[in-house]
Amino acid sequence: GRRVLLGQVAQLVRGESPTSIARRSRQRIISISGGISGRDFGSVMSDVRTRLAGLSLPEGFSIALGREYEEQQRAYRQLSLGFLVATLLVFAVMAVQFEALLEPLMIMGAVPFALAGALLTLFLTGTTLNIQSLIGLIVLAGVIVNNAILLIDFTLRRRSEGLSIEDAAVDGAATRLRPVLMTTVTTVMGLLPTAIGIGEGAELQVPLARAVVGGLLLGTMVTLVFIPTLYVTVEGYRARRAVPVREERAGRPAPVAGGENGHS
DSSP: OOOOHHHHOOOOOOOOSSSSEEETEEEEEOOOOOOOOOOOOOHHHHHHHHHHHHOOTTTTTEEEEEEEEHHHHHHHHHHHHOOOOOHHHHHHHHHHHHTSSSHHHHTTTTHHHHHHHHHHHHHHTOOOOOOOOOHHHHHHHHHHHHHHHHHHHHHHHHHHHTOOOHHHHHHHHSSSHHHHHHHHHHHHHHHHHHHHHOSSGGGGGGHHHHHHHHHHHHHHHHHHHHHHHHHHHHHHHHHHHHHHHHHHHHSSSSOOOSTTTTTT
C-alpha cells in the first residue's frame, strides 16, 4: 500500500504532442494538406516535387504524395489502358468487317493525326492534359475512323466496278467529301458551346470538348488527303509485286500427270 510518486521514477517535462496518431501500413504518418487556387493541379504537384527533392530528412523519415495525387495517377493509368483497348477493339471490328488487315491498318493511320490535333488544341488554348481530356482522346479514337471508313469503303466499291487504283481513290475522295465534311461540321458545332465553356458547369467538360473538336478538325483535313494517298501508294506497291509473280507462274511448265514413267 505504499505510494510511489511519478516524479520519483520519471522526469516531468512540459511540451507539445499530437492529439491523435494516424498510421498507414503500420507506420505512423503525419498528413499535410492544402488548397489550390488559380493554378492547375499538375503544375502545383510539379513544384511540390521540386521543393521536396531538395529536403534532407532525418533517418527513418520519408515523404510520400497521396490522396488526390494517387487517385490522379491511378486514373491516368486506367485511361491509358482504356485508350489502348479502345483502339484495338476498333481495329478488330474493322478487320472483321473488311475481312482483311491491310485496309483497317490504313484507316487507323488517321488516329495519330487526330491525336496531334487534340494535343495542339489543348496547348494553344492553355488547357491541361487531365482526366477529362484523356476521356476525350478515347472518344476521338472511335470517332475519327468513321471518315476514313467512308473513303476506303467507297474506294473499294469503285475498284470492284473495274476502275484503276488512282481513279477509284480520286472518285472516292470526291464523292465522299460532302458526307465527311457534314459529319465533322455537325459534331464540331454540337461540341462548340461546351468547348467555349458556355452554360452552367460547362467548365468541367471543356477539356473533353476541346480535345475532340481539335482532333476532328485536323484529323478530317489530313484524312481527306492522307488516306487516299496512302491507299494509292500501298495498292500500287501490291500491284507491282503481283505482276512478277503472275509472270513467273505463267512461265512455269505444266506438271505432267502420271507416275515416274509417265503412265497413269
